[in-house]
Amino acid sequence: MAPVCLLCCVCSLLCVWSVATGHPCSLDHQGRADCSGKSLQHAPSSLPRNITSLDLSFNSLVMPHHRTLLKHFPSLHSLNLSSNAKLTLSPAVFSNLGALRLLDLSSCGIAYIHMDTFKGLENLHTLLLRNNSLQKLDVPFLLPLKALFHLDLQHNALVSVDTWSLQLMETVPRVHLEGNPWVCDCSAHPLQQWLQHKRAVQVTCVSPPALRGQEIAALDSQDLGCHINQRFARELNATQQITATENNTTALPAGKGGRSWPYLVGFLVTAIGISIVIALVAKCKLVHKNFASYHHRPLPEISSIGGSPMEDSSSWDRGSCGSHSITDAADLQAEDDDGFIEDNYIQPSEQLPTKERELHRSI
Known part of the structure; x- marks a missing residue:
């Protein structure tokens, strides 16, 4: 009697505590x-x-x-x-x-x-x-x-299920789909393949009446009323790849996923830097070329009218290449030639009396 009384007291206390x-x-x-x-x-x-x-x-x-x-x-x-x-x-x-x-x-x-x-x-x-x-x-x-x-x-x-949903349920080890009014037509072929892979039992057809009560996993493509080549298999593989990609993207933590963007930023920064360097080099070459073309030097003074043609040509090379400079050099050369002819013309005439005297003496 004591245990029974104790149990009654405990239940009474719980009821009183609940109300309180x-x-x-x-x-x-x-x-x-x-x-x-x-x-x-x-x-x-x-x-x-x-x-x-x-x-x-x-x-x-x-x-x-x-x-x-x-x-x-x-x-x-x-x-x-x-x-x-x-x-x-x-x-x-x-x-x-x-x-x-x-x-x-x-x-x-x-x-x-x-x-x-x-x-x-x-x-x-x-x-x-x-x-x-x-x-x-x-x-x-x-x-x-x-x-x-x-x-x-x-x-x-549930009467049908698409391939992508089946692939998402693939990650769940234990799935129960029994007791739904499944329609066993050509669209049920992915479900049939999934059930065969999962080895689920007692998933039966409700319609059409000819297949009522039959297990979907035991049927084939002809029973479902469609000719299956490789279309459903390709759809299943493509869906698996898409689902795996989405699951990996969703499951990756923030610290481990999306590591490609630093490489992209680095590549962009490197490309921009190289472009700037190339532009600066090209600009420097252009500035140097312009500076060299506008850097003129005055012609050196000619010490003697009978200077050698080599010195004159070197002076022309070091000087400007303008048209007026070439004309001045041509005039200067003409003057040198005139002087040389005059010298040759004058010198024999000056030496003629001396030769005549020597000839008279010898006679």
């Missing part, structure tokens, strides 16, 4: 809070901040549109929001729950997921989205989930 603190949730010594089925519209803010697990299933929660959910509980590892009718997920609504590892959004009537809905959940391990109304799989919402291991998409309204 202003919330209807039950707590245990492991930091788990159970607020399931309490007709709550908002999470109780009076719960201890250090709780690690919170169950808010089967309530009528109203999600915030421009702020985060459960901002007072940053230590949560597990959050159960299942069975909250018409739950609307706004971008970055879970961004303050960086330690969260399990998120259950099952049976919430979710028809659309924004690509930034799960922003900030880098440590999320399990995401449960079964029993919702997703008709199209916009898988970019998986990009912020770097540590995702288990994705449950069972029993939604």
Whole structure:
């Protein structure tokens, strides 16, 4: 009787403490809070901040549109929001729950997921989205989930999935797609190849009626009603390359990614410097040429009229090459020639009397 009485006392104390603190949730010594089925519209803010697990299933929660959910509980590892009718997920609504590892959004009537809905959940391990109304799989919402291991998409309204979405889901080891109304036509061939690669089971066709209930992975291209050459394989390879590039760009930290821009800046600076040096050299050569062409020297004075032609020519070379200088030199040469003729003409006449005297003497 003593243990039973003790247990009753503990339960009574917990109930009294819950009423006193202003919330209807039950707590245990492991930091788990159970607020399931309490007709709550908002999470109780009076719960201890250090709780690690919170169950808010089967309530009528109203999600915030421009702020985060459960901002007072940053230590949560597990959050159960299942069975909250018409739950609307706004971008970055879970961004303050960086330690969260399990998120259950099952049976919430979710028809659309924004690509930034799960922003900030880098440590999320399990995401449960079964029993919702997703008709199209916009898988970019998986990009912020770097540590995702288990994705449950069972029993939604998915009829097809594109190749790029399949490649994004390739990084998730465990994916469940059972229970969706898959249409098995030619467009389902990428899904068929993906299922064969993942070795998933019990993913069956719903339409057309001839293939209803058959596993998609067991079908071939002829069963799907299209002739496959290599088109889907090429699309798959191209999508893999694009996805790998985008994932690498997204996953690289700021300190390790984008190291090409310093090399580009260095190349541009080097090219500009070389261009400036070449322009300066060309300019210096042009200035030197202009300086040499305008650097005139006066003609040296001629010491004697009978100067040698070599000296005159050297003087012309050292002097200016203008037309008036050439004319002056030509006049000077003409004067020298006239003097030389006069000298030769005068000298024989002066010596003639002397020769006559010598001739008379000899006779």
